[in-house]
Amino acid sequence: MKVRISEGASEEEASAIAAALAEHVGDEVEVYVGRADDPAAVEAAPEGAAATAGGASAGGSTASAGDDDDLGPTEREEKLIEEIEEILEGGPEKYKERLPEQGKLFVRDRIDLWFNPEQGSAGDQTESGHGNDGVLFEDGKFAEFDNEDQIPADGLITGAAEFEGRDVHFMANDFTVKAGSMASKGVEKFLRMQQRALKTGKPVLYLMDSSGGRIDQQTGFFANREGIGKYYYNHSMLSGRVPQICVLYGPCIAGAAYTPVFADFTIMVEGMSAMAIASPRMVQMVTGEEISMQDLGGAHVHAEESGSADLVAEDEEHARELVSQLVTYLPSNSDEKPPRADPVDPAKSPAGIDSIVPQEPNRGYDMTEVIDRVVDEGSYFELRPDYGEEIITAYARIDGRPVGIVANQPAHRAGAIFPDAAEKAAEFIWKSDAFNIPLLYLADTPGFMAGSQVEKDAILEKGKKMIYATSSATVPKQCVVVRKAYGAGIYAMSGPAYDPESTIGLPSGEIAIMGPEAAINAVYANKLNDIDDPEERAEREAELREEYREDIDIHRMASEVVIDEIVPPSSLRTELENRFRFYETVEKELPDKKHGTIL
Template structure:
């Protein structure tokens, strides 16, 4: 007996209505702005034909303030799962054409139910944020909904990767769900994120501020450091998300998606040419990374924030790695408050998702200055020490040039748990730089010399040879080997293969107390 045709027709009508969302007029206006609809974003993201929707027929439950007369298709948020490069991912996309994408009780329940499913199935969660905020008509129910979403964000943290995309307005309490995720991607146009808008700031403090100064993608990427990547548009945001997920495991008990291949342990002579003749010249660390990683494919994270340190994902002979590298071309590569925060967060993310860490060292120390001291550089620098020491994933360190003082330790020395430490012959490992040390240790000799400048240079060289040579560190078993730069890729690749089976158990405890 065949199914009643009316039932099939009703189903088709409901699906067609859902696809139109807030109406063809609103969809057309979004397209004019270069924006995608909530569904188009997910269709672009998932492998064709693999999206399976959750809660298409869900409806709001508010019957006050005229809401009983309103129809809100799928309550303004499209939820479901699908495949991204053949791997399962859960995603939701808020629909601004449906009541401004406002969050109410059912809207929040759909997101939370999807997150529960992702938790149990062990798959990443991607959220596209495009919402006017809490649904005022639902009152405290909408606030409760936000609280439930925040709770789920924290519950899933460190269990499955979470990525937030800011593709429209994200204001007030709504901004805290993205802030609780692992990575935030924001479109450079048509999106903003803030707690208090210009009017509130003006009323509370008397300050005049435009949204572009604090709420735009550019401001968050370079000044506040609230986001990790800037996308050109919606399509690019989905592409960046897929690329990011290609380096991450589906969950915390899975290995990253390594691409094992036959090891190529040949030398790379071009690395010998990258090192400047003088230690006073800046080293182009990005050029080093380009030679180390497979096909020069380095996916940098937070490229515009705290540029004195570089972090990002890559593969080295097929092994997924997180790279943490000093950038001597910015602030001489010193560690300051922002770069310490940036690195510590990235190190902990790698550790959570079983990603080996490769540290490239060229650091003269922590950034000096009254603002840094008053701003808490001790506390912020300690985050890096904590993050590295707490990390149980494979840790490979390459000391390229300067490695001075506490900053040497903060960049994952053997004492902080590095499994293997390699150094170039140009490495200088010491309490401080040779010039400063010589002026302290040989002050009298310099003062009595006929040519103090020449004497200082002579003593500096003597200090380097006796106290900061990589061979002295190697003699004290602090370095695995001294290698020429050309051997770096082979040495790191082999070290990674030899440490993938690493098992590091720690004392039983709830969690460590990182200095936040």
């Protein structure tokens, strides 16, 4: 132990102090006077002083009141460290050995990948073999520790971590522990994590790999007030408050499948992920149908047919990369604005927009060619690209500001709005509005699709949801009539009646109840049928068509102040920059009511 006393003390005083302290602390004491480099007195501890000075620690080691750098872990602490290391190893080795065959990481290595990306599972690690730099802390590591059949962490890891520069809550199933199934202690940890997220207002990341509830241990967690059913209550309470992002790493069945569908954004991994209300074995028992897990609820089923998956990742690393892109558009909670980035010019010149958009209303083209000339290069991030493809839902940035894009896609089914696309758009609009992301509508649609099949598929119900979401969104909205906006399509795409901050048109734009061909057939069919001469009839049809198009032309709409402005396509990017900037702080209020009844 080293002690420094004030300048001017004598050697006798230094010796007396050294002797007294050495006897008290049971260790050698060096006493320095003032700023001297050499000690004025050195006194060794008297024999037996440590025992009489009360220096024994609770673990049996001698504790010194001197230099703490000389102290190491006690036996008690060393035992605890060994217990933690055992827990961190997860389930039986035989289950861990199977993971590489499935293309999966062990859950602790997965956590390293997410929160220690530079080191990963082979980098800067603790003695247990797993990195912890990005994990701020873990809760409930000792769950089920005293169980006769020790179940490490009860198969569920929860805690807090830093992800891409922001704090998040997280959970991760350990598939090596009873196939990631859920039981009472793990359920308790999951619920606490969700409830704490409500308090902190920080995002939640679910890394799911669970076979569902542990059937042989269901007493105490299934139907209880604070049981597994509370997951989905908490999901509902968190919905719209903080972003909830779920990544699936395996077949999530029954109760485990609800977390991904309750999440705001769900990413599945190709060939690895699946989710279904029941397993293939149960399906066969109930219905007699024989089906594989991937055909029942694999990534492509939910990305292309159900719409439950927002994105499909190639592997675990790609899943993390997708989420790291996604969060750049999202605030941490509903009280914050989305993060702004440095402005970047579009990938392609806006000067090319007019040459991309055909004048003929029925000719197809790819709307992403327009988007590439409007948004910041590298910022386009499409969600649900393989579901309801006639509507594009994507995040991007304009002048560094995040925007949610809802765009008709004439390259698919002429941009007509089908039920699946309407539902996809409604949910995207709803989520974007919840997290304060302004909306850009790019309209080029013949309207909602007609026919017996779409009526059976609930075109009216799902179209209603899209219109409701657009009506209720309080974020700044800009509507661009790129080409045709027919029927209720102009309503769903936030036309003039839907409180956009602006409705602007390109010179190719048209707004009408229906297109020219349908209108002529509806209004003039009988008169045209009375004309016997085919040439005369064709000439009259052409005249009527031209008259009708003049009536619905964007110039007519601007003249009657239906829209705010017609802009040269080459200036569309600048126009949108200025309008989103100007209306950035606009505040809108909904009528005072409990909530609407549509969604």
